[in-house]
Amino acid sequence: MGDSVPGMARERLAELLDASAEPAASSVYRKLPKTALSMKVDGVGPLRFPVSDEQAVQLRGLGRRARFGRGEQTLTDPEVRDTWEIPKKLVRVKRTEAFATALDGMRQELGLPPHCELTPELHSMLLYETGQFFVAHQDSEKDDAMVATLVVTLPSAHTGGELVIEHQGQTKKYRGLKTAVSLVAFYADCRHQVLPVTAGNRVTLTYNLLLAGDSQDAAAGHPLVSELAACLLTHFDTPVVLPYSHRRGDPPARLAYLLDHEYTARGLSWSRLKGSDATRSALLRVAAERADCEITLALAEIQETWDAYDPDEDEDGWYGEYEDEDPDDEGSGSADDRDYVLQDLIETSTTLAHWIGPETGRLEDISLDLSDAEVASTTPTADMTPYSSEYEGYMGNYGNTLDRWYRRAALVIWPRSQGFASRAEASPGWALDELKTMARAGKSAQAREAARSLESFWHAAGRYPGQTELLGKALEAARELNDAQIAVMLLRPFALERLSPGHGPAVAGLAAHYGGTWIDALLHDWTEGWRPGSYGLAKTPLEWLENLPQLCAALSVEGSPSTEAARRIVDLSWTMFAGQVGPALDGPLTSRQASWLTALGAPCCGIIAAAAWLGSTDVLKDAHQLARTAGDRAHVLAMSTLRAAGTRRAGFGDLAVNCAERIQASLAQPQRAPDNWSIALPTECECELCEVLGTFLRHPERRALDWPLAKDGRRHVHGRIDDAELPVRHETRRQGRPYTLVLTKTEALFERERLARERHEADLAWLTNEWKVST
Ligand SMILES: O=C(O)CCC(=O)C(=O)O
Numbered sequence: 001m002g003d004s005v006p007g008m009a010r011e012r013l014a015e016l017l018d019a020s021a022e023p024a025a026s027s028v029y030r031k032l033p034k035t036a037l038s039m040k041v042d043g044v045g046p047l048r049f050p051v052s053d054e055q056a057v058q059l060r061g062l063g064r065r066a067r068f069g070r071g072e073q074t075l076t077d078p079e080v081r082d083t084w085e086i087p088k089k090l091v092r093v094k095r096t097e098a099f100a101t102a103l104d105g106m107r108q109e110l111g112l113p114p115h116c117e118l119t120p121e122l123h124s125m126l127l128y129e130t131g132q133f134f135v136a137h138q139d140s141e142k143d144d145a146m147v148a149t150l151v152v153t154l155p156s157a158h159t160g161g162e163l164v165i166e167h168q169g170q171t172k173k174y175r176g177l178k179t180a181v182s183l184v185a186f187y188a189d190c191r192h193q194v195l196p197v198t199a200g201n202r203v204t205l206t207y208n209l210l211l212a213g214d215s216q217d218a219a220a221g222h223p224l225v226s227e228l229a230a231c232l233l234t235h236f237d238t239p240v241v242l243p244y245s246h247r248r249g250d251p252p253a254r255l256a257y258l259l260d261h262e263y264t265a266r267g268l269s270w271s272r273l274k275g276s277d278a279t280r281s282a283l284l285r286v287a288a289e290r291a292d293c294e295i296t297l298a299l300a301e302i303q304e305t306w307d308a309y310d311p312d313e314d315e316d317g318w319y320g321e322y323e324d325e326d327p328d329d330e331g332s333g334s335a336d337d338r339d340y341v342l343q344d345l346i347e348t349s350t351t352l353a354h355w356i357g358p359e360t361g362r363l364e365d366i367s368l369d370l371s372d373a374e375v376a377s378t379t380p381t382a383d384m385t386p387y388s389s390e391y392e393g394y395m396g397n398y399g400n401t402l403d404r405w406y407r408r409a410a411l412v413i414w415p416r417s418q419g420f421a422s423r424a425e426a427s428p429g430w431a432l433d434e435l436k437t438m439a440r441a442g443k444s445a446q447a448r449e450a451a452r453s454l455e456s457f458w459h460a461a462g463r464y465p466g467q468t469e470l471l472g473k474a475l476e477a478a479r480e481l482n483d484a485q486i487a488v489m490l491l492r493p494f495a496l497e498r499l500s501p502g503h504g505p506a507v508a509g510l511a512a513h514y515g516g517t518w519i520d521a522l523l524h525d526w527t528e529g530w531r532p533g534s535y536g537l538a539k540t541p542l543e544w545l546e547n548l549p550q551l552c553a554a555l556s557v558e559g560s561p562s563t564e565a566a567r568r569i570v571d572l573s574w575t576m577f578a579g580q581v582g583p584a585l586d587g588p589l590t591s592r593q594a595s596w597l598t599a600l601g602a603p604c605c606g607i608i609a610a611a612a613w614l615g616s617t618d619v620l621k622d623a624h625q626l627a628r629t630a631g632d633r634a635h636v637l638a639m640s641t642l643r644a645a646g647t648r649r650a651g652f653g654d655l656a657v658n659c660a661e662r663i664q665a666s667l668a669q670p671q672r673a674p675d676n677w678s679i680a681l682p683t684e685c686e687c688e689l690c691e692v693l694g695t696f697l698r699h700p701e702r703r704a705l706d707w708p709l710a711k712d713g714r715r716h717v718h719g720r721i722d723d724a725e726l727p728v729r730h731e732t733r734r735q736g737r738p739y740t741l742v743l744t745k746t747e748a749l750f751e752r753e754r755l756a757r758e759r760h761e762a763d764l765a766w767l768t769n770e771w772k773v774s775t
């Protein structure tokens with residue numbers, strides 16, 4: 001089977017389930033000789049077939065107006081139901097073998113498996129005289145086992161009185177006979193009615209048909225089961241074709257078969273599956289069992305991205321030229337999802353978000369991304385109704401796209417032999433607990449083998465939600481498994497910035513157990529994402545750096561390898577921080593730079609405090625070096641670091657002194673003369689335009705410049721002024737060709753310098769008070 005075509009088994013399975021969904025028939029008919037049944041009614045005696053007018057009159061004498069149910073009530077209303085009901089206790093029916101045989105044939109035609117049996121339970125005997133009827137209704141299921149109704153029409157001369165049965169838009173009509181018994185059985189969800197009798201009398205017996213045998217077992221004998229099981233075996237035995245290559249990978253780890261009805265997380269349960277889902281699930285459960293697989297119910301989040309367009313959109317409207325000052329029009333449409341024309345499906349992503357825990361039987365949150373090779377469905381997702389959608393105008397990568405989000409229930413199936421790995425991928429926290437429990441119970445070899453089975457996907461563990469808790473569990477399991485290699489495998493996917501002070505004792509324990517070299521290698525792996533080119537100073541590491549002192553304190557067990565680990569963590573943190581910040585300290589201070597550097601104060605303070613506490617002199621030396629970098633940016637960083645530290649503290653002394661000196665030097669500079677309008681342009685560009693701009697800006701008296709300049713030139717000059725946040729207003733006078741760029745120096749030039757002096761004075765006073773810096 002290893003060389004089957006990938007994906008074929010999945011498609012076949014979906015086709016088979018498509019065919020299975022509809023029972024062979026929803027109502028079935030049999031005609032029997034009048035000898036198939038004999039009856040006696042107390043007060044009338046044995047009935048003779050066809051039922052004569054005289055016996056009909058006698059029956060009517062015993063009858064009472066038939067009731068019908070509506071909600072909780074039982075009512076009589078001749079507008080709804082006009083028929084006589086003969087009290088059941090007066091009625092004796094004897095059914096022959098022929099009757100039983102007919103019923104078994106009907107069972108089969110209704111699509112119920114052979115090991116199941118339909119047991120008729122007499123519900124009522126009814127007499128419809130000329131003109132009587134029963135309007136359309138659905139029978140209530142009076143018994144949990146009731147699946148259908150059987151109507152037996154006794155032989156009698158009559159016209160009209162047809163039994164009309166509807167199901168899924170189809171209508172069937174059955175009529176009674178004068179000389180034979182007719183049987184009609186129909187599923188309980190069929191609507192049906194009795195048309196008015198136009199002549200004679202119609203006499204019927206109605207039965208509840210009870211299904212014996214488990215409804216899940218009901219699928220056991222189904223002819224499709226063995227083929228479905230074969231599809232599963234092939235699916236789990238056929239290597240997938242890897243995307244973007246023609247190489248074969250491993251066979252799929254699981255199969256998720258998407259169901260057709262909607263379910264809420266709360267409403268998801270085997271016993272409440274709707275319509276065709278119930279039939280298909282019952283079949284797949286039996287097939288999974290036969291193929292030695294495990295199966296559970298899950299909820300999937302699906303996102304489809306379609307290449308789409310809006311038929312109403314005027315094409316020029318999107319791409320028309322616009323002047324540089326005009327705001328860029330947002331391309332997102334607001335029209336209804338169904339107004340767009342779908343072209344190609346670009347991408348689908350399917351994630352399982354919840355499932356019924358295979359062991360607990362309770363709904364659990366999980367997060368498992370499925371590959372296309374792991375998903376099958378009979379109804380394509382595009383035929384369902386999305387719960388949300390979003391249209392995006394031209395973005396560069398594709399043309400216009402329409403994203404749609406759906407929620408679908410799914411049956412998730414995996415080979416029992418891979419049960420641990422398969423479940424671990426969906427809920428890694430469960431897996432880690434399980435490993436710990438196994439190891440603690442003395443089943444070390446088994447636990448290690450189970451842990452090794454995670455290797456192929458465990459690298460993704462660092463992306464699961466709830467990292468702090470998960471890392472805590474991984475640290476525990478890594479210790480219990482008592483195997484240095486497996487421990488690294490379990491821990492490697494996490495990142496250093498996931499480590500919180502709460503993890504300290506566990507890490508200290510691991511370092512003591514597996515040794516300094518081991519923990520060093522792990523820390524190296526954990527900072528993979530910190531190296532240049534990975535990502536900038538994202539939010540999490542910044543906050544994490546603030547808490548470094550607490551983490552180091554938690555790690556520092558006297559003279560143990562974990563104190564070394566703490567030092568190493570501080571080293572790595574400083575290298576990352578300095579690598580990111582150092583090169584950015586050069587250049588003018590804009591408001592954007594200032595707020596970025598201000599936010600870096602607390603993280604920088606975290607590193608210095610931790611380094612001071614651990615006595616990491618190299619880090620401290622380096623930090624002070626960085627803070628002494630020339631320019632306003634380094635000063636802002638140094639000041640905000642001191643502000644974060646709050647008051648005089650070990651490790652920060654040099655920094656405070658250095659800041660104070662810098663401020664004093666700045667305040668010693670003469671103030672700007674009130675008529676000096678000279679502004680420096682940062683030297684970043686040496687083009688001709690910037691030369692003109694620079695000359696104008698430097699000029700101590702000139703305040704305004706009228707500059708005829710074409711669009712591209714104007715845009716460049718705007719850019720320079722805005723980027724450096726210069727106190728210069730720029731406007732375009734739209735007259736003549738080219739337009740004229742009008743530049744005007746503003747009063748902000750003086751105001752800013754005044755504010756800067758004030759800030760310096762305040763900072764100096766604070767440094768003198770809090771840090772005891774002598775001035
Ligand atoms: O008399 C019949 O044919 C059907 C009666 C019926 O629908 C009922 O009793 O619910």
Ligand SMILES: [Fe+2]
Nearest residue numbers: 137138139192
């Ligand atoms: Fe009925």
